[in-house]
Amino acid sequence: MRFKIFFSRFVPYLLLIVVTLPIIIGYVWILISTFSTRTYGLLPVDKAGRPGGWTLSNWSFLSKPEIWMVTSNTFILASGLTIGVVVVSMMAGYALSRIKFPGRKAFLSLTLILHAFPTVTLLIAIYFVLRWISVIPVLGRGLPIIGGFGYNTLGGVILVSLALQLPLGIWLMKGFFDNVSWDMERAALIDGCSRFRTWREVMVPQIRPGIAALSIFSFIQGWGSFIIPYSYMVNANRATIATYLNNLLSETAPTNYSMVAAVGLFQLLPVLVFYIFTQKYLLSIFAGGVKGAA
Amino acid sequence: MTEKTTGGGGKYDWFWFLLPALILVVIFFFLPIIITFFISGTNMSTATGFQNWKWIGLKNYQRISSHPETLEHLWLTVKYVAFTLVFFNLGMSLVIALLTTHISRGVGFLFRAVWLLPRITPVVVYVMMWRFIAADAPYGILNQIIIKPLGLKTANWLPMAPFLFIVLVNGFIGASFGMILFSSAIESIPKDLMMASLVDGSSYLQRIRYLIIPHLRWPLLFVTTFQTLSLMTSFEQILVLTDGAYNTEVWALWAYHKALSTYSGNLQWGFGTALAAILVTIGIVMAVIYMRYFKFEELVQEPKIETQ
Amino acid sequence: MKVDIVNLTKKFGGIIAVDSINLDIKDGEFVAFLGPSGCGKTTTLLMIAGIYKPTDGDILFDGKRVNNFPPKDRDIGMVFQSYALYPHMSVFQNLTYPLLIKKRPREEMKKEAQRVADMMGIGHLLKRRPGQLSGGQQQRVALGRALIKKPRLLLFDEPLSNLDARLRISMRGEIKKLQKDLGITSIYVTHDQIEALTMADRIAVIKDGVLQAYTDPEDLHDRPKTLFIAEFIGNPPMNLFDVEIKSEAGRVYANLGNGARLAIPESRKLKKLVEGKVKMGIRPQDIHAGSEDGISTEIALVEPMGRDDLIVSKVGNAEVHFLVDPIMKLRMGDRIKLRFDMEKSQFFDIKTELSLLWD
Numbered sequence: 001m002r003f004k005i006f007f008s009r010f011v012p013y014l015l016l017i018v019v020t021l022p023i024i025i026g027y028v029w030i031l032i033s034t035f036s037t038r039t040y041g042l043l044p045v046d047k048a049g050r051p052g053g054w055t056l057s058n059w060s061f062l063s064k065p066e067i068w069m070v071t072s073n074t075f076i077l078a079s080g081l082t083i084g085v086v087v088v089s090m091m092a093g094y095a096l097s098r099i100k101f102p103g104r105k106a107f108l109s110l111t112l113i114l115h116a117f118p119t120v121t122l123l124i125a126i127y128f129v130l131r132w133i134s135v136i137p138v139l140g141r142g143l144p145i146i147g148g149f150g151y152n153t154l155g156g157v158i159l160v161s162l163a164l165q166l167p168l169g170i171w172l173m174k175g176f177f178d179n180v181s182w183d184m185e186r187a188a189l190i191d192g193c194s195r196f197r198t199w200r201e202v203m204v205p206q207i208r209p210g211i212a213a214l215s216i217f218s219f220i221q222g223w224g225s226f227i228i229p230y231s232y233m234v235n236a237n238r239a240t241i242a243t244y245l246n247n248l249l250s251e252t253a254p255t256n257y258s259m260v261a262a263v264g265l266f267q268l269l270p271v272l273v274f275y276i277f278t279q280k281y282l283l284s285i286f287a288g289g290v291k292g293a294a
Numbered sequence: 295m296t297e298k299t300t301g302g303g304g305k306y307d308w309f310w311f312l313l314p315a316l317i318l319v320v321i322f323f324f325l326p327i328i329i330t331f332f333i334s335g336t337n338m339s340t341a342t343g344f345q346n347w348k349w350i351g352l353k354n355y356q357r358i359s360s361h362p363e364t365l366e367h368l369w370l371t372v373k374y375v376a377f378t379l380v381f382f383n384l385g386m387s388l389v390i391a392l393l394t395t396h397i398s399r400g401v402g403f404l405f406r407a408v409w410l411l412p413r414i415t416p417v418v419v420y421v422m423m424w425r426f427i428a429a430d431a432p433y434g435i436l437n438q439i440i441i442k443p444l445g446l447k448t449a450n451w452l453p454m455a456p457f458l459f460i461v462l463v464n465g466f467i468g469a470s471f472g473m474i475l476f477s478s479a480i481e482s483i484p485k486d487l488m489m490a491s492l493v494d495g496s497s498y499l500q501r502i503r504y505l506i507i508p509h510l511r512w513p514l515l516f517v518t519t520f521q522t523l524s525l526m527t528s529f530e531q532i533l534v535l536t537d538g539a540y541n542t543e544v545w546a547l548w549a550y551h552k553a554l555s556t557y558s559g560n561l562q563w564g565f566g567t568a569l570a571a572i573l574v575t576i577g578i579v580m581a582v583i584y585m586r587y588f589k590f591e592e593l594v595q596e597p598k599i600e601t602q
Numbered sequence: 603m604k605v606d607i608v609n610l611t612k613k614f615g616g617i618i619a620v621d622s623i624n625l626d627i628k629d630g631e632f633v634a635f636l637g638p639s640g641c642g643k644t645t646t647l648l649m650i651a652g653i654y655k656p657t658d659g660d661i662l663f664d665g666k667r668v669n670n671f672p673p674k675d676r677d678i679g680m681v682f683q684s685y686a687l688y689p690h691m692s693v694f695q696n697l698t699y700p701l702l703i704k705k706r707p708r709e710e711m712k713k714e715a716q717r718v719a720d721m722m723g724i725g726h727l728l729k730r731r732p733g734q735l736s737g738g739q740q741q742r743v744a745l746g747r748a749l750i751k752k753p754r755l756l757l758f759d760e761p762l763s764n765l766d767a768r769l770r771i772s773m774r775g776e777i778k779k780l781q782k783d784l785g786i787t788s789i790y791v792t793h794d795q796i797e798a799l800t801m802a803d804r805i806a807v808i809k810d811g812v813l814q815a816y817t818d819p820e821d822l823h824d825r826p827k828t829l830f831i832a833e834f835i836g837n838p839p840m841n842l843f844d845v846e847i848k849s850e851a852g853r854v855y856a857n858l859g860n861g862a863r864l865a866i867p868e869s870r871k872l873k874k875l876v877e878g879k880v881k882m883g884i885r886p887q888d889i890h891a892g893s894e895d896g897i898s899t900e901i902a903l904v905e906p907m908g909r910d911d912l913i914v915s916k917v918g919n920a921e922v923h924f925l926v927d928p929i930m931k932l933r934m935g936d937r938i939k940l941r942f943d944m945e946k947s948q949f950f951d952i953k954t955e956l957s958l959l960w961d
Contacts, residue, residue, distance in 0.1 A: 008498070012393045012396050012397050013397060013401070015389070015393055016390070016393050016394065016397070016405050019386065019389065019390065020405060020408055020409065022427065022462070022466065023408055023409065023411060023412060023466060024408065025427065025435055025439075026420075026423030026424070026426075026427065027411070027423070029423065029426060029427075029435060030419070030422075030423060033426070038433070039433065040432045040433060040438055041432075041433075041434070041435045041437070041438025041439055042435065042438070042439075043438070049432070087314075088314045088315050088318065089315070091311045091312070091314060091315065092311060092312050092314070092315035092316075094311055095307075095308045095311035095312050096312075097597075098597050098599065099307060099308040099311070099597060099599075100596070100597040100599070100600050101308035101309075104308075104597075107312065109585055110319075112584075112585050113578075113581045113582055113585055114319065114323055114581075115581075116520065116523070116580070116581035116584045116585070117323075117577050117578065117581040118523055118524055118526070118527035118528075118573070118577045119323075120527050120528060120529065120530070120546065121330075121527050121546065121570050121573040121574045121577055122322070122323065122326040122327065122330065122570075122574070123550065123554070124330065124549065124550065124553040124554060124563070124566055124567055124570050125325075125326035125327070125329040125330040125333070125567065125570070126322060126326050127553070127554060128326075128329050128333070128563075129321060129322065129325055129326060129329065131344075159318070159322070160322060162318065163318040163319065163321065163322030163323070164322065166315055166318055166319065170315060178595060181684055181686060182598040182599065183682040183683070183684045183685075183686035183759075184684075184686045184687075184688065185599060186599060186648070186651070186653050186673075186680070186682070186686065187680065187682060187686040187687075187688075187744075187747075188688075188699075189599065189601060189652075189653065189672070189673040189674060190651060190652075190653075190673045190674070190676075190678060190679070190680045191674075191699050191700040191703060191747070191751075192674040192700055192703040192704060192751075193674065193703055194307075194674070195307040196307065196310075196311075197703070199311070202688055205688075205690040206689070206690070220414050223416065224414075224415065224416030224417060224418075224419075225416075226416070226417045226418055226530060226534065227417075227530045227533070231554055241416075242416055242417070242418045243418075245416075245418045245419065245422070246418045246534060249418065249421075249422055249425070249534075250537075254426070254429040254430060254433040254434070255433070257422075257426055257429070257433065260422065261422070261426075264416075264418070264419040264422050265419075267416050267418075267419055268415060268416060268419050271414055271415065271416065275410075275411070275414055279407060282410075282414070283410075283474075286410065286413075286470075286474050596614075598653075599653050599654075600653065600654050600655045601652050601653055601654075601655070601672050601673055
């Protein structure tokens with residue numbers, strides 16, 4: 001009997017630990033490896049294979065100018081994506097949630113269809129769209145910082161990432177707006193606001209948790225995004241941290257994985273920090289993004 | 295008091311609110327869908343350039359049906375979707391949801407948080423971890439922790455078991471989707487019901503069978519359909535892990551390689567978009583079916599302000 | 603401001619929420635819209651506010667058709683049941699928001715905020731957030747916000763329903779006094795008949811989107827035009843019996859069954875003398891117990907209500923409710939005699955539910 005209680009108590013924990021082990025090991029490895037010369041499994045070793053070999057030399061990549069270029073690119077990509085997704089989604093989500101207009105139902109259905117639609121299948125065709133945008137003067141490839149919105153520009157990558165993230169963003173923001181009191185919005189209209197001003201000054205402040213969640217989510221997405229910059233930036237190792245890391249990874253033998261791991265941790269760190277401190281918000285996205293369905 | 299409104303308010307407010315989204319959706323959803331189908335009817339490639347291509351009708355689709363690799367990619371895709379879905383997106387996610395809702399709330403939450411890590415980790419970093427897990431002795435974790443202690447022959451496991459690894463890599467990301475849906479569904483089962491079944495003296499396994507699983511019917515169906523579609527079209531992780539080597543080129547990756555991979559030299563845009571067009575068609579059809587089947591429309595409330 | 607509502611109709615999909623209502627509200631008048639929830643009274647108010655668009659009919663402010671005016675051009679103030687304060691703004695910002703939108707100078711905003719806040723007794727709360735205030739304080743802020751731009755029409759949507767009973771009574775008086783002092787035309791939506799009866803100059807009773815009556819409180823109470831009004835107005839509710847009207851030797855009687863009958867006085871002469879079944883109504887306070895003569899009855903139930911005891915007993919086939927002084931110490935099973943003050947009785951057609959006395 002005693003054994004049975006013990007069994008039913010601890011077996012769930014044991015099972016959970018076993019199935020979760022690969023994830024935990026992956027993260028533990030990246031932490032150890034970053035600060036060791038080499039690792040045999042999870043064991044840090046020196047060049048001769050003896051245990052030990054703790055070092056900071058893997059972080060020497062921080063002195064290379066490329067890393068700061070790709071970091072700044074990645075940061076611009078993530079920030080641009082975040083601002084774009086949040087603003088555009090807040091506007092469209094508000095209209096879909098709160099304004100009566102012809103075709104509203106059709107727009108809502110469309111948002112949902114696009115939400116379910118697998119966007120990666122469009123990557124090939126979007127390549128052509130970007131080539132065309134490139135031809136447009138100034139907008140194509142003549143802007144400062146982001147380069148423009150065409151092929152092989154940071155702006156193009158931001159725009160594509162933004163567009164593909166929109167259905168989720170709009171649906172999410174619509175859901176948050178749905179829950180704001182109608183009386184408050186009516187009060188604003190009676191107080192004399194236009195619809196635009198009501199949106200900006202009264203409605204948007206009410207959905208701050210939603211905005212925070214979508215911002216964090218978008219930033220993490222942009223920060224880690226790989227396939228879009230990889231597809232539309234010509235010089236992959238000079239584009240974003242992800243493409244830079246991928247390049248390193250394909251060129252490096254397991255012997256020197258520790259150096260690659262350091263770059264990986266460099267990219268992972270902000271995400272982890274965000275995740276630890278904003279889990280509550282993020283979960284509301286993962287739950288909310290599918291809540292419409294559940 | 296004038297009929298004209300001031301300060302930007304007006305009958306077409308909704309249009310201005312929707313405009314930015316509308317432009318982006320047209321440029322990056324509608325246009326690409328049209329382009330996909332259009333180019334799939336041409337022989338466009340790096341060789342023809344954007345000028346000298348010809349309209350060839352359904353020839354690309356005929357080529358797909360007679361292509362020696364078609365069956366290979368199709369079979370791999372089916373196998374990959376089926377295994378990942380059954381063992382991870384459904385199986386593993388259900389197991390984790392059941393276990394984490396069974397144990398203490400805080401610890402359960404912690405485990406679910408850990409399972410969300412693969413989803414938020416930058417994809418290249420995440421794949422790097424798996425590559426090191428699979429790496430050859432004496433470095434690789436699998437070799438060090440399991441293979442060596444058992445006295446088996448060490449190897450670089452990625453080329454040895456490529457299919458296993460593409461399933462694992464995607465599965466550990468995919469499991470969290472179902473996990474969230476299932477665990478919130480389990481937690482929403484009325485406590486009275488759970489209590490009643492405890493009083494009835496049913497074991498935990500009986501409760502799963504007769505109480506929890508019936509409650510999960512809807513989320514199970516939703517996860518199955520939604521994840522089938524996203525697995526069928528996903529290729530990012532595989533691209534980073536093997537880039538299609540060792541027989542891991544699923545249909546979506548095949549299309550991507552044909553149309554955009556710079557390695558092959560001649561980009562076959564026509565043929566590549568034809569491969570993608572098949573996925574796009576499946577995607578559109580299934581997305582529309584979801585919307586009808588899962589009755590999203592019922593979630594739509596009417597605006598309670600009609601003024602302009 | 604004078605408000606006219608002409609044939610006002612609102613449909614949601616196929617459902618008629620407001621059915622061709624006609625009303626006129628005089629300048630400075632305090633009108634209550636009274637009815638059970640879902641009767642269309644709030645929908646009517648929101649159409650007057652410009653939040654909903656009428657399906658049919660017109661709304662006239664001082665004779666001018668305002669159907670297509672957005673709310674901001676209607677010169678109105680509104681107070682909501684949920685207060686609808688902006689939680690991210692301080693009380694001061696909430697109060698002055700209408701002035702901010704009108705781009706009034708900062709000095710004026712300060713002065714007006716102080717004036718309105720003092721009037722509402724919330725001068726010491728200006729720096730707080732709505733979340734830090736009690737329900738009563740929040741409602742005062744909401745009222746202040748509605749008043750600050752000196753609107754020509756004030757709209758109230760069940761403003762007191764979320765307050766506790768004691769506060770409700772004191773706010774009732776305050777709002778009424780304020781309205782009279784400022785002389786602003788006001789429309790007050792409520793499902794609470796006591797609020798309507800105590801506050802309003804005139805009451806519009808609405809049921810299922812149809813206007814049942816539009817008159818002053820006394821008339822509504824003493825001369826109900828429909829069975830619905832008779833049932834809905836008055837507390838405790840009016841007794842209603844199925845009676846048979848019979849003329850006998852020049853006098854008219856209402857037959858309660860089982861031999862009990864009541865003589866109908868000359869003052870309650872029915873419009874059409876119907877021989878047959880009608881509904882008779884009489885308020886509990888118009889049935890007097892303990893007289894020498896009258897109809898004998900046995901007490902079935904005693905409900906102490908504080909000032910009075912509500913007694914339930916049987917007369918004929920019908921259950922009768924009436925009030926007695928607790929001093930009488932009546933108990934279940936006691937027998938007493940009841941005198942019906944038939945000068946106060948009401949009669950309704952069973953089919954049309956319209957009064958047989960008033961039109």
